[in-house]
Amino acid sequence: MALVVQKYGGSSVADATCIKRVAQRIVATKKAGNDVVVAVSAMGDTTDDLLNLAEQVSPLPPARELDMLLTSGERISMALLAMAIANLGQEAHSFTGSQAGVITNATHGKARIIDVTPGRIREALDQGRIAIVAGFQGISQGTKDITTLGRGGTDTTAVALAAALEADVCEIYTDVDGVFTADPRIVPTARKIPGISYEEMMEMAACGAKVLHLRCVEYARRFNMPIHVRSSFSTKEGTWVVSDPYSEGTEMEQPIVSGVAHDRSEAKITVVGVPDKIGEAAAIVRTLADAEINIDMIVQNVSAAATGRTDISFTIPATDSQTALGALKKIQDQVGFESLRYDDQIGKISLIGAGMRSHPGITAKFFAALAGVGVNIEMISTSEIRISVIVAEDGVDAAVAAAHKAFDLDADEVEAVVYGGTGR
Amino acid sequence: MALVVQKYGGSSVADATCIKRVAQRIVATKKAGNDVVVAVSAMGDTTDDLLNLAEQVSPLPPARELDMLLTSGERISMALLAMAIANLGQEAHSFTGSQAGVITNATHGKARIIDVTPGRIREALDQGRIAIVAGFQGISQGTKDITTLGRGGTDTTAVALAAALEADVCEIYTDVDGVFTADPRIVPTARKIPGISYEEMMEMAACGAKVLHLRCVEYARRFNMPIHVRSSFSTKEGTWVVSDPYSEGTEMEQPIVSGVAHDRSEAKITVVGVPDKIGEAAAIVRTLADAEINIDMIVQNVSAAATGRTDISFTIPATDSQTALGALKKIQDQVGFESLRYDDQIGKISLIGAGMRSHPGITAKFFAALAGVGVNIEMISTSEIRISVIVAEDGVDAAVAAAHKAFDLDADEVEAVVYGGTGR
Numbered sequence: 001m002a003l004v005v006q007k008y009g010g011s012s013v014a015d016a017t018c019i020k021r022v023a024q025r026i027v028a029t030k031k032a033g034n035d036v037v038v039a040v041s042a043m044g045d046t047t048d049d050l051l052n053l054a055e056q057v058s059p060l061p062p063a064r065e066l067d068m069l070l071t072s073g074e075r076i077s078m079a080l081l082a083m084a085i086a087n088l089g090q091e092a093h094s095f096t097g098s099q100a101g102v103i104t105n106a107t108h109g110k111a112r113i114i115d116v117t118p119g120r121i122r123e124a125l126d127q128g129r130i131a132i133v134a135g136f137q138g139i140s141q142g143t144k145d146i147t148t149l150g151r152g153g154t155d156t157t158a159v160a161l162a163a164a165l166e167a168d169v170c171e172i173y174t175d176v177d178g179v180f181t182a183d184p185r186i187v188p189t190a191r192k193i194p195g196i197s198y199e200e201m202m203e204m205a206a207c208g209a210k211v212l213h214l215r216c217v218e219y220a221r222r223f224n225m226p227i228h229v230r231s232s233f234s235t236k237e238g239t240w241v242v243s244d245p246y247s248e249g250t251e252m253e254q255p256i257v258s259g260v261a262h263d264r265s266e267a268k269i270t271v272v273g274v275p276d277k278i279g280e281a282a283a284i285v286r287t288l289a290d291a292e293i294n295i296d297m298i299v300q301n302v303s304a305a306a307t308g309r310t311d312i313s314f315t316i317p318a319t320d321s322q323t324a325l326g327a328l329k330k331i332q333d334q335v336g337f338e339s340l341r342y343d344d345q346i347g348k349i350s351l352i353g354a355g356m357r358s359h360p361g362i363t364a365k366f367f368a369a370l371a372g373v374g375v376n377i378e379m380i381s382t383s384e385i386r387i388s389v390i391v392a393e394d395g396v397d398a399a400v401a402a403a404h405k406a407f408d409l410d411a412d413e414v415e416a417v418v419y420g421g422t423g424r
Numbered sequence: 425m426a427l428v429v430q431k432y433g434g435s436s437v438a439d440a441t442c443i444k445r446v447a448q449r450i451v452a453t454k455k456a457g458n459d460v461v462v463a464v465s466a467m468g469d470t471t472d473d474l475l476n477l478a479e480q481v482s483p484l485p486p487a488r489e490l491d492m493l494l495t496s497g498e499r500i501s502m503a504l505l506a507m508a509i510a511n512l513g514q515e516a517h518s519f520t521g522s523q524a525g526v527i528t529n530a531t532h533g534k535a536r537i538i539d540v541t542p543g544r545i546r547e548a549l550d551q552g553r554i555a556i557v558a559g560f561q562g563i564s565q566g567t568k569d570i571t572t573l574g575r576g577g578t579d580t581t582a583v584a585l586a587a588a589l590e591a592d593v594c595e596i597y598t599d600v601d602g603v604f605t606a607d608p609r610i611v612p613t614a615r616k617i618p619g620i621s622y623e624e625m626m627e628m629a630a631c632g633a634k635v636l637h638l639r640c641v642e643y644a645r646r647f648n649m650p651i652h653v654r655s656s657f658s659t660k661e662g663t664w665v666v667s668d669p670y671s672e673g674t675e676m677e678q679p680i681v682s683g684v685a686h687d688r689s690e691a692k693i694t695v696v697g698v699p700d701k702i703g704e705a706a707a708i709v710r711t712l713a714d715a716e717i718n719i720d721m722i723v724q725n726v727s728a729a730a731t732g733r734t735d736i737s738f739t740i741p742a743t744d745s746q747t748a749l750g751a752l753k754k755i756q757d758q759v760g761f762e763s764l765r766y767d768d769q770i771g772k773i774s775l776i777g778a779g780m781r782s783h784p785g786i787t788a789k790f791f792a793a794l795a796g797v798g799v800n801i802e803m804i805s806t807s808e809i810r811i812s813v814i815v816a817e818d819g820v821d822a823a824v825a826a827a828h829k830a831f832d833l834d835a836d837e838v839e840a841v842v843y844g845g846t847g848r
Contacts, residue, residue, distance in 0.1 A: 016477065016480035016481050019481050020481060023481075050500065053440065053500070053504060054503075054504065054507060056440035057440050057443050057444060057447075057504050057505075057507050057508040057511065058507040058508060058510060058511040059511070060511075061507040061510070061511075062506070062507060062510050064517065065503045065504075065506040065507045065510070065516075065517075065518060066503070066507075068499060068502070068503040068506070068518050069499070069500060069503035069504065069507075071499070072496040072497075072499040072500045072503075073496075075492060075493070075495070075496040075499065076474065076477070076493060076496045078492070079478075079489045079490070079492040079493035079496075080477060080478065080481050080489075080493065081481075082486070082489040082492070083478060083481050083482040083485040083486060083489045083490075083493075084481040084482060086482060086485070086486050086489070087481065087482040087483070087484075087485075092489075093488065093489075094489060094492050096570075099568070120568075144523070144544075146520075
């Protein structure tokens with residue numbers, strides 16, 4: 001008998017019909033002889049509706065109260081799911097994050113899980129029950145306040161519970177069949193990846209692949225918990241995210257490039273004419289850090305000898321642009337730079353593959369593919385298993401398709417893919 | 425500095441505008457120099473919406489999960505209320521029933537409060553905060569499951585918190601100006617009662633007066649906690665429910681009759697032709713008790729000497745009629761009664777007044793008033809401070825008005841009253 005943790009997102013439980021279908025799937029897993037724990041998100045648009053209510057009473061609601069408000073969403077979905085399961089003849093109990101022992105720090109809105117003490121969940125399993133746990137939420141260690149985990153929070157809840165319960169697998173149900181070699185909306189010939197390593201998946205998530213969130217994969221890697229990403233609309237095998245998918249004994253051959261990710265959510269800021277003195281770049285980076293803005297890529301041009309000035313370009317989440325520009329203007333006189341240039345019509349293309357470590361020449365082939373479709377590279381950054389470039393936004397689709405083809409990722413046949421979206 | 429506990433029902437927080445108005449009232453109370461604790465119900469129709477969702481997934485949802493579901497309603501309203509208060513510049517924290525230390529037994533759907541340990545509430549007050557507490561809910565002592573208190577639950581939460589915190593007063597805000605001598609929709613000349621004793625209020629609540637629930641008044645009496653029932657739409661003094669409103673030093677003179685209550689929610693069942701033997705009535709009553717049906721009034725006719733048979737009539741909540749009739753039919757052969765008669769076109773009129781104890785002749789005057797408007801009395805029951813009669817439903821309005829007039833309760837002027845309704 002295996003212990004299976006399953007996660008269902010908001011689109012999987014959007015209404016009563018969806019909830020009943022998910023209940024059937026859970027009951028089938030239980031009847032197949034498994035112990036089952038389920039982490040569930042709020043129904044469809046619940047979160048948006050609650051945020052809308054909050055806006056009506058306060059322009060800037062306190063984070064503690066916003067968390068209290070939003071966590072009512074999972075309370076509704078998990079109770080309904082437990083009822084639907086009971087209606088199929090299996091006993092199910094629902095548990096809040098607090099009852100499930102999900103202990104977090106006190107950073108409301110994006111709390112981090114620091115411990116999971118699932119005594120009540122284990123007890124429910126011992127009694128033959130299915131345990132339904134509210135995703136996305138926990139309780140802060142010292143202050144015992146309700147917290148939320150931020151985007152992708154329910155994925156993290158599922159993996160953290162699986163790790164604490166020493167589950168055999170954590171199944172993440174979504175509205176696509178798994179992780180693809182590229183976004184099938186851009187590359188119709190994209191293939192489902194049967195297995196991928198934690199490291200590759202983390203790079204994919206960080207580079208714009210939306211199917212799993214970075215924090216959840218980090219958590220899974222730390223506890224070596226296998227994740228099975230699969231569709232809630234079919235019983236097909238999805239994508240296994242594991243420590244070493246290419247180890248001996250498996251049938252998978254390690255590809256050089258596992259996938260091509262893209263991300264249109266960043267913006268580029270160029271600080272023009274920065275005096276080329278020690279400490280000027282540090283002052284700029286410090287200013288952004290103080291404003292709690294994460295810099296993704298950063299490049300500094302070679303200083304022009306005639307002027308003794310240089311340009312510094314970096315990319316940040318486009319949503320932080322106003323904050324970043326405001327903070328930089330405040331230090332213009334102090335740093336002595338000439339002007340700021342802003343561009344949000346950009347996209348990032350990333351090649352990811354553990355095989356890159358042992359294969360030289362990847363970069364050359366990648367750049368040649370982009371040149372072949374007339375796409376100019378504006379910035380470059382690399383890690384051991386990733387190459388990312390910034391290009392103009394109107395070149396993103398062509399660049400992704402070209403790279404996908406160049407590294408032989410195209411499938412012989414186009415698979416049918418259904419798309420939707422879930423935020424938690 | 426006083427400690428004030430306030431209760432706001434669902435109609436007082438029906439939407440964002442209502443919540444903001446309630447927030448202003450709370451902040452005004454705080455600014456007047458009081459510590460403030462607020463018990464709040466779910467917004468307007470939330471409970472019905474949630475029940476509707478539950479029905480869609482399961483015809484008979486488990487009580488534990490139904491409680492989990494319904495308690496999300498207060499989680500929403502209390503968080504929004506705390507935000508609205510913060511927006512007015514005061515610090516407020518919201519607390520679930522569990523966080524507020526409302527400990528109940530494990531009877532889901534109608535749990536009883538068995539202890540209140542409001543450590544976190546007291547701490548919040550000590551830090552200068554306003555504490556907003558979810559009404560209607562608690563946590564079960566042994567199993568630590570979320571429970572709900574049933575109808576009028578938020579009133580009970582407020583009084584229980586007030587008692588545990590040794591508050592100076594528990595203010596119950598509603599959509600009428602207080603407790604009236606009769607329902608002003610039937611008797612336009614009804615007066616607001618300035619003060620009433622716990623005992624009288626309990627009789628009023630048990631006899632159909634909807635403004636306060638019986639259990640909340642019982643709780644207040646046990647802890648001698650003054651309740652001030654008042655309108656959330658005005659600043660007028662409402663009705664004080666206290667131990668002795670007519671004690672020396674107060675200006676109130678004890679009336680003989682404090683009020684006339686009525687109740688259309690009961691039905692009458694007559695068991696016809698019961699053999700007049702020892703134990704037959706007991707068997708009937710036992711059957712209903714086993715079906716968890718509360719009998720209100722019961723009368724047994726004098727046995728007809730010729731047949732050796734008698735009729736037994738009783739009243740029960742009309743909603744339990746089908747269950748009661750079914751249970752009785754099952755014992756028809758065993759008891760040997762002839763038939764069942766059912767009538768839900770009835771109403772109960774009750775005169776309530778602590779002054780009845782020392783004034784004879786009340787019953788005669790009451791019955792004369794009813795006879796004067798042609799209303800026939802079908803059943804009678806009395807307590808030390810109450811006389812109740814069952815009449816045909818179409819006589820209820822005339823009977824209430826006649827009794828109200830006979831005992832000089834009519835006001836000189838008609839007060840304007842706004843009506844609405846709240847279930848929790």
